[in-house]
Amino acid sequence: MAAVIQTILLIGLIVCAVAANFTRKLLPTVIIYATFGTMISVIWLLLRAPDLAITEAAVGVGIDSILFLVAIRRMSRLDKTGEETPQETAEETGEGAAEN
Amino acid sequence: MKTDNWFQRLVRWTNGDSKPLHEPQAHVEFPKKETPEAPEAPFEKGPSLLKSSAGEITNFSLMVVSMFCCGVLILVLLLTVAYLPRFGSSYNAPVNEVSQRYVEQGVQEVGATNLVTNIILVYRGFDTYGESCVLFLGATAVIMLMAIDRNNTTKKDLEELEETEKMESKNRNQIIRHVTMILMPIIFLYGLYILCNGHLSPGGGFAGGSILGGALILCETAFGVKKVHSFFNHKVYHIIKVGALILYAVLICYTIFVGANGLENIIPLGKPGSILSAGIILPINVAVGLEVACTMYAFYIYFGKGNL
Numbered sequence: 001m002a003a004v005i006q007t008i009l010l011i012g013l014i015v016c017a018v019a020a021n022f023t024r025k026l027l028p029t030v031i032i033y034a035t036f037g038t039m040i041s042v043i044w045l046l047l048r049a050p051d052l053a054i055t056e057a058a059v060g061v062g063i064d065s066i067l068f069l070v071a072i073r074r075m076s077r078l079d080k081t082g083e084e085t086p087q088e089t090a091e092e093t094g095e096g097a098a099e100n
Numbered sequence: 101m102k103t104d105n106w107f108q109r110l111v112r113w114t115n116g117d118s119k120p121l122h123e124p125q126a127h128v129e130f131p132k133k134e135t136p137e138a139p140e141a142p143f144e145k146g147p148s149l150l151k152s153s154a155g156e157i158t159n160f161s162l163m164v165v166s167m168f169c170c171g172v173l174i175l176v177l178l179l180t181v182a183y184l185p186r187f188g189s190s191y192n193a194p195v196n197e198v199s200q201r202y203v204e205q206g207v208q209e210v211g212a213t214n215l216v217t218n219i220i221l222v223y224r225g226f227d228t229y230g231e232s233c234v235l236f237l238g239a240t241a242v243i244m245l246m247a248i249d250r251n252n253t254t255k256k257d258l259e260e261l262e263e264t265e266k267m268e269s270k271n272r273n274q275i276i277r278h279v280t281m282i283l284m285p286i287i288f289l290y291g292l293y294i295l296c297n298g299h300l301s302p303g304g305g306f307a308g309g310s311i312l313g314g315a316l317i318l319c320e321t322a323f324g325v326k327k328v329h330s331f332f333n334h335k336v337y338h339i340i341k342v343g344a345l346i347l348y349a350v351l352i353c354y355t356i357f358v359g360a361n362g363l364e365n366i367i368p369l370g371k372p373g374s375i376l377s378a379g380i381i382l383p384i385n386v387a388v389g390l391e392v393a394c395t396m397y398a399f400y401i402y403f404g405k406g407n408l
Contacts, residue, residue, distance in 0.1 A: 050302035050303075051216050051302045051303065051304065051307070053302075054294065054302060054303050054307040055306055055307040055310070058307050058310040058311045058314060059306070059307075059310045062310065062311075062314045063310055063313060063314060063317075063396050063399075063400075066314070066317055066400060067399055067400065067403060070400060070403045070404045071403060073404070074403065074404070
């Protein structure tokens with residue numbers, strides 16, 4: 001039984017590792033990465049390394065994902081402030097063209 | 101082109117210049133300055149082309165050299181792997197001796213029933229001390245880069261930050277707040293349990309500390325910075341971070357000194373299996389845990405807000 005679960009988890013690991021690379025958007029990538037961490041922490045537990053399992057679950061799943069999410073939020077804030085000005089100018093010029 | 105010394109270049113680099121190291125920048129900029137002139141005088145195209153091709157050649161040779169270095173490095177590493185002893189073979193005796201000693205005499209010599217903690221905190225305590233120093237340096241670097249001070253912010257930025265803070269405190273999610281109120285004590289208790297039972301059961305400083313740090317982050321998400329600030333401010337953060345590292349250094353230096361000189365260790369080992377046992381392991385675990393918790397929370401808060 002444990003062997004079956006382990007095989008499923010190992011296949012899932014490979015799928016997650018590949019999917020995290022090929023996902024375009026950043027938020028799904030972080031979620032897939034957290035899934036990867038959860039799976040590997042269960043695998044550590046099955047391989048009788050509970051120390052590693054606890055650390056992986058706390059650091060790899062919890063703290064890492066939180067830091068990535070904070071970084072993404074900060075990046076999107078920067079993107080917004082960068083994008084708003086050109087869009088506004090484009091709209092203004094467009095209106096000006098319509099008026100002319 | 102004026103030539104400035106390394107200190108001025110360092111100052112320019114810290115002020116955000118992207119190419120401080122290019123003192124031979126004159127060579128790089130020279131063809132760039134030439135190219136606008138080229139259309140004016142067509143017969144000068146030949147030399148300018150030659151120059152650009154010369155630049156390409158240097159780029160190409162750089163690429164070849166770097167690829168050659170990479171190839172050599174790969175070859176050396178592969179050769180090293182080929183000379184490693186086979187995994188699990190009988191004649192790599194030193195490894196077996198060490199592990200046998202750890203398993204047989206670890207509990208008597210160090211006193212913790214969790215052998216992993218024995219190895220990483222006492223037998224290999226110096227390495228773990230290095231890891232703690234890396235965490236300390238990482239947090240310091242994040243503070244240097246991310247902290248808000250008068251050099252990198254304007255009044256407008258501060259006002260915007262305050263506005264977002266007000267908006268967040270108004271629109272704080274009720275569900276998260278109530279769930280956090282229930283879960284918070286349990287998470288803190290679990291973190292402390294893992295921290296203080298590191299010598300008896302799986303876990304230890306790093307795992308327990310990161311759980312505590314996660315609990316602090318959850319608290320900040322649910323109740324805002326000001327609530328966390330009431331019991332965990334700048335002063336407390338610095339005192340805990342530096343104090344924990346110094347405590348760890350003193351303990352590990354004492355152990356190494358005593359062990360190397362064959363003196364008698366005055367720290368009692370206690371009865372294996374009880375909570376007050378294993379000599380230096382319990383205080384070291386607490387120190388590492390506090391250090392890790394502070395570092396995790398500092399990473400989060402400086403990445404997100406830029407101010408503790």
